[in-house]
Amino acid sequence: MEPVEIAKGVYHVGVKDWNIRDFHGYSTECGTTYNAYLIVDEKVVLIDTVKKEFADQMLSNISEVVDPKKIDFVISNHTEMDHSGALPRVMHYIGEDKPVLCSKMGHKNLSAHFDQKLNYRPVENGEELSIGSRKLVFLETRMLHWPDSMFTFDKTEGILFSSDAFGQHYAGYEMFDDVIDNAIMPHAKKYFANILLLYAPKILKLAEQITEMGLDIRMICPDHGIIWRKDPAKIINAYVTWSKQIPLNKAVVVYDTMWKSTRKMAEAISDGIAETGAAVRPIHIRSSDRSNIMTELLDARAMVFGSPTINNTIFPTVADVLTYVKGLRPKNRMGTAFGSYGWSGEAVKIIREELEAMGAEIIDPGLRIQYVPDTGAVAQCVDFGRKIGAAVNG
Ligand code: FEO
Numbered sequence: 001m002e003p004v005e006i007a008k009g010v011y012h013v014g015v016k017d018w019n020i021r022d023f024h025g026y027s028t029e030c031g032t033t034y035n036a037y038l039i040v041d042e043k044v045v046l047i048d049t050v051k052k053e054f055a056d057q058m059l060s061n062i063s064e065v066v067d068p069k070k071i072d073f074v075i076s077n078h079t080e081m082d083h084s085g086a087l088p089r090v091m092h093y094i095g096e097d098k099p100v101l102c103s104k105m106g107h108k109n110l111s112a113h114f115d116q117k118l119n120y121r122p123v124e125n126g127e128e129l130s131i132g133s134r135k136l137v138f139l140e141t142r143m144l145h146w147p148d149s150m151f152t153f154d155k156t157e158g159i160l161f162s163s164d165a166f167g168q169h170y171a172g173y174e175m176f177d178d179v180i181d182n183a184i185m186p187h188a189k190k191y192f193a194n195i196l197l198l199y200a201p202k203i204l205k206l207a208e209q210i211t212e213m214g215l216d217i218r219m220i221c222p223d224h225g226i227i228w229r230k231d232p233a234k235i236i237n238a239y240v241t242w243s244k245q246i247p248l249n250k251a252v253v254v255y256d257t258m259w260k261s262t263r264k265m266a267e268a269i270s271d272g273i274a275e276t277g278a279a280v281r282p283i284h285i286r287s288s289d290r291s292n293i294m295t296e297l298l299d300a301r302a303m304v305f306g307s308p309t310i311n312n313t314i315f316p317t318v319a320d321v322l323t324y325v326k327g328l329r330p331k332n333r334m335g336t337a338f339g340s341y342g343w344s345g346e347a348v349k350i351i352r353e354e355l356e357a358m359g360a361e362i363i364d365p366g367l368r369i370q371y372v373p374d375t376g377a378v379a380q381c382v383d384f385g386r387k388i389g390a391a392v393n394g
Pocket of ligand 1 (some may be wrong): 081
């Protein structure tokens with residue numbers, strides 16, 4: 001259905017990737033989009049490109065608006081290859097001497113991705129550029145989420161081309177917030193939890209800067225998912241809330257199991273937490289995906305991890321999730337551990353140390369049950385859950 005004119009003279013010329021289900025380890029149940037935008041003014045400007053394999057599709061989208069050879073320059077807001085993969089093909093087609101505007105780090109990073117010698121023109125933070133009836137300004141957003149990331153703001157029309165920020169991995173015919181409404185928010189939350197949580201302090205600073213600069217943002221065009229045109233403040237405010245990491249009275253019980261003993265513990269512990277009125281969600285790791293687990297953890301006060309002991313250590317899937325969660329640096333959390341074991345039982349201690357390394361407040365040193373939990377052990381688990389629930393409720 002592309003191209004779509006999303007504002008006067010501004011076209012969405014990106015593509016929908018309906019079938020992708022694994023975006024470098026992030027589960028994309030609804031596919032994703034690679035949004036690219038064409039501004040047709042006195043100058044014709046392309047903002048970002050798409051994944052390499054969609055290059056011709058994007059050129060064909062552009063052709064329906066204007067001959068791609070008429071593009072005067074390309075702006076690369078971000079080097080990651082879902083947005084720059086098609087750049088060599090596009091530049092080859094439109095003319096390799098045409099300027100590619102990017103941040104200083106973008107120049108460095110794009111040069112490290114592609115052999116092709118392109119006419120990179122690094123821009124300064126705050127630099128303005130008139131393209132006819134409208135003026136663009138470039139805003140460096142280093143580490144949101146790569147060193148090269150920047151925003152391009154159309155000052156005249158109030159359109160923020162925000163690169164990955166405010167995006168969602170969601171492919172659909174609903175292209176705008178007013179069409180899809182709140183149904184997009186779980187996708188935006190998952191995107192934040194898995195891509196941006198690590199940079200929460202920078203997001204809070206950026207939100208302050210945007211307020212100080214008095215940017216009149218009337219539309220936000222991210223590089224993935226829907227466009228925020230009815231209420232751009234809604235996603236900015238959600239980012240501020242998520243970045244503050246003020247958790248809810250909620251525990252997530254994340255576990256794996258070998259012979260269902262750790263599962264039995266997880267369910268009894270969850271029952272105990274639920275009895276206290278705290279929200280709780282038990283998640284079996286191999287029935288879920290690490291990116292969905294991280295989304296549940298985003299607003300949880302307690303991270304409760306369970307693992308059987310295998311070969312004197314934790315179960316590999318639990319190690320995977322712990323490594324992933326630790327990398328995203330959740331703050332203001334509590335945690336504890338549990339697990340069934342046969343003879344050595346190191347898993348609980350290892351998990352506790354991982355939680356401590358994340359800065360989580362340890363609710364309890366942890367609960368170990370040998371082999372299969374009997375009625376008494378199940379009651380112990382329920383009690384353990386009540387203790388977690390009481391801590392979560394504060
Ligand atoms: Fe959508 Fe950081 O790439």
